[in-house]
Amino acid sequence: MTMEREQLVTMFSVEKSFHVINKPIKSHSKRRIIANGLNKLSDDEKMSDDIFALTMNIFDRFILKYSQLINDHHCQLIALSCYSLAKKLRTNVLINNENEQTSWIFLNENYSDEEIFDTEQLIAETLDWDLSTVVPHDYIQLIFQAVLPNEVDQAKIRLHVHILLSLGICELNTLTILPSILCCACIKAALKGLSIVNIHQIDELLLKLIHCKKSELIQTQHMIEKLFQSCLQEIAPSPTRRCLAPIDTSNKTNTSPRVK
Amino acid sequence: MSRTDKYEKIERIGEGTYGTVYRARSLLTQEIVALKKVRLDDEDDGVPSSALREICLLKELRHPNIVRLLDVIHTEKTLNLIFEYCDQDLKKYFDSCNGDIDAKTVQSFFWQLLQGLSYCHEHSVLHRDLKPQNLLLTKNGQLKLADFGLARAYGIPVKCYSSEVVTLWYRPPDVLFGSAGCIFAELANGGKPLFSGESVDDQLRRIFKVIGTPTEENWPGVSTLPEYKPFSIYQPTLSLIHFVPKLNNKGKDLLLRCLICNPNQRISAVDALQHPYFSDIQSVN
Numbered sequence: 001m002t003m004e005r006e007q008l009v010t011m012f013s014v015e016k017s018f019h020v021i022n023k024p025i026k027s028h029s030k031r032r033i034i035a036n037g038l039n040k041l042s043d044d045e046k047m048s049d050d051i052f053a054l055t056m057n058i059f060d061r062f063i064l065k066y067s068q069l070i071n072d073h074h075c076q077l078i079a080l081s082c083y084s085l086a087k088k089l090r091t092n093v094l095i096n097n098e099n100e101q102t103s104w105i106f107l108n109e110n111y112s113d114e115e116i117f118d119t120e121q122l123i124a125e126t127l128d129w130d131l132s133t134v135v136p137h138d139y140i141q142l143i144f145q146a147v148l149p150n151e152v153d154q155a156k157i158r159l160h161v162h163i164l165l166s167l168g169i170c171e172l173n174t175l176t177i178l179p180s181i182l183c184c185a186c187i188k189a190a191l192k193g194l195s196i197v198n199i200h201q202i203d204e205l206l207l208k209l210i211h212c213k214k215s216e217l218i219q220t221q222h223m224i225e226k227l228f229q230s231c232l233q234e235i236a237p238s239p240t241r242r243c244l245a246p247i248d249t250s251n252k253t254n255t256s257p258r259v260k
Numbered sequence: 261m262s263r264t265d266k267y268e269k270i271e272r273i274g275e276g277t278y279g280t281v282y283r284a285r286s287l288l289t290q291e292i293v294a295l296k297k298v299r300l301d302d303e304d305d306g307v308p309s310s311a312l313r314e315i316c317l318l319k320e321l322r323h324p325n326i327v328r329l330l331d332v333i334h335t336e337k338t339l340n341l342i343f344e345y346c347d348q349d350l351k352k353y354f355d356s357c358n359g360d361i362d363a364k365t366v367q368s369f370f371w372q373l374l375q376g377l378s379y380c381h382e383h384s385v386l387h388r389d390l391k392p393q394n395l396l397l398t399k400n401g402q403l404k405l406a407d408f409g410l411a412r413a414y415g416i417p418v419k420c421y422s423s424e425v426v427t428l429w430y431r432p433p434d435v436l437f438g439s440a441g442c443i444f445a446e447l448a449n450g451g452k453p454l455f456s457g458e459s460v461d462d463q464l465r466r467i468f469k470v471i472g473t474p475t476e477e478n479w480p481g482v483s484t485l486p487e488y489k490p491f492s493i494y495q496p497t498l499s500l501i502h503f504v505p506k507l508n509n510k511g512k513d514l515l516l517r518c519l520i521c522n523p524n525q526r527i528s529a530v531d532a533l534q535h536p537y538f539s540d541i542q543s544v545n
Contacts, residue, residue, distance in 0.1 A: 007383075116306065117306030130319060
C-alpha cells in the first residue's frame with residue numbers, strides 16, 4: 001500500500017472516531033451567523049480554509065457536549081476561542097507571529113485576552129483535548145492524486161471545491177457529514193459544474209476510495225448543489241464574495257483592545 | 261485526593277521547548293513518570309500552541325517508538341503533561357559513550373527512529389524538530405520520539421515548512437526527512453554532528469560541500485523555490501564515506517539516500533526500513 005493510501009486509511013479511522021452516531025445532533029441557533037462571521041474573519045486574516053473548517057468542527061462538538069446555557073455573548077466568545085485553538089493547531093506559529101495582532105473583532109463585541117484564553121481552556125477540557133481532527137480539506141490533494149491525475153484539471157477545480165466546502169461548512173453542522181464524504185461531494189459538484197470529466201467514472205473511483213454508500217454521496221452532492229444555487233440567488237451582484245451573509249465589522253476596528 | 265495530588269515530584273530533569281520537566285511518581289501506582297509543567301500565567305497567548313499540539317497530536321499517536329502521553333492535568337495556573345518515563349535522551353547517551361557506539365546499537369536506534377517516523381507520516385504528522393535531545397531512550401534500549409511541540413498535521417499543502425522550525429544543526433535543506441539522515445550519521449560517529457554550522461548560510465555550505473549544491477539539473481525547479489539563492493557550486497563528493505568511517509557499506513548507501521537534496525529523490529522512512537542495511541532486523545520482524 002502506498003503512503004497516500006495508508007494516510008487515507010488513517011484519516012478515515014480518525015474521522016470515524018469523531019463521528020457522532022446514534023445521538024441527536026444539537027446545533028446552536030445562531031450557528032449560521034457565527035459560521036459566516038468566522039469565515040469572513042479567517043478570510044480577512046488570510047488563514048487557509050482548513051482552519052475555518054477545524055474551527056467549526058470544534059465549535060459544533062463543543063455545543064453538542066456542553067450542557068449549560070449559552071447566551072449570545074458567550075456563544076461568540078466560544079466561537080472566537082475555537083478559532084484561536086484551530087489557529088494554534090494548524091498555522092506555522094513561528095512564521096506567522098504577525099498574525100497574533102490581527103483583528104479579533106467579531107460581530108459587535110470585544111473580548112479580552114483573558115476571556116478568550118479561559119474559554120480556550122474550557123473548550124479543551126470539555127472535549128478532553130481531542131481537538132486535532134481531520135477536516136474535508138485534508139482529503140483534497142489525496143483524492144485528486146487518486147482520481148484526477150491531470151494537474152491542469154486539479155488547478156481548475158481546486159478553488160471551486162474550496163468555495164463549496166466553505167459554503168457547506170457555513171450551512172451544515174460538521175457533525176452531520178463525514179469530512180471525506182463532504183469533500184468528495186464538493187469535488188463532484190465542482191467537476192459537474194465545470195463539466196470537466198465523465199462523472200460516472202469518477203463516481204466509481206471515489207466510492208472505491210472512500211468506502212461510502214453511493215446514495216449518501218449523491219445526497220450530499222445534491223445538498224451542496226442546492227445550497228450553491230440558493231446562494232447564487234442571494235449574492236447575484238457579487239458572485240466572487242466568499243462570505244455569504246455579509247457582516248460589517250469595518251467601523252469597529254479601532255475599538256478593540258487587541259488591535260495595537 | 262485531587263487530580264494534581266496524584267503525582268509527587270522527585271527531581272527536576274530539564275527544560276522542554278516550553279515548561280519544566282520533572283521526574284515524578286504516581287501516588288496511586290508508584291509508577292515513575294515524566295511531568296512537564298507549563299505555567300499558564302507566564303504566557304501571553306493562553307495555552308501555548310506547542311503544548312496544545314503536543315497534547316492533541318500525541319493523543320492520536322500510539323506506537324512503541326513514540327513517547328506516550330499518559331494524562332493531562334489542568335489547574336487554573338498550570339498545565340501538567342504526564343508522560344511515560346525514559347531514562348535519558350540520545351544526547352546524554354552520546355556524552356556517556358565517548359564517541360563509541362557499537363554497530364548493532366547504531367542499527368537498532370536508526371531502525372526504531374524510522375519506525376516511529378513512518379508511523380507519524382502515516383498519521384500525517386511531521387515532527388519537524390528531530391534532534392538527539394528529542395529522542396528518548398529507555399533502560400531496555402527502546403528509542404522513543406518526543407517533544408511534538410513543533411509538529412503539525414500535514415493533510416494540506418503548506419507554503420513553507422522550513423524556516424526556523426528545526427534546530428540548525430539537524431536541518432536538512434528540506435526538513436521532511438533529511439534530519440533522520442543527520443542523526444543516523446551522528447549515531448554512526450558516536451555522537452559527533454555531521455554538519456555543525458554556525459549560521460544558516462554556513463550550515464548550507466557545509467552540507468553542499470559534502471552532498472553537492474542543488475542545481476536545476478539534479479533538482480528541476482529548485483531555483484523557483486521561495487527562499488532560493490544561488491550558492492557556490494560544489495560537486496557532490498563521495499567524501500561522505502570519510503565522514504562516517506565506521507559505518508558499513510550498506511549503511512553508507514542508506515545515508516547517502518537520506519541526504520539527497522531533492523526531496524522527490526530522497527528515500528522515505530518507509531522505504532528506508534526496506535533497505536538492505538536492515539536485512540537482519542527485517543528477517544526477525
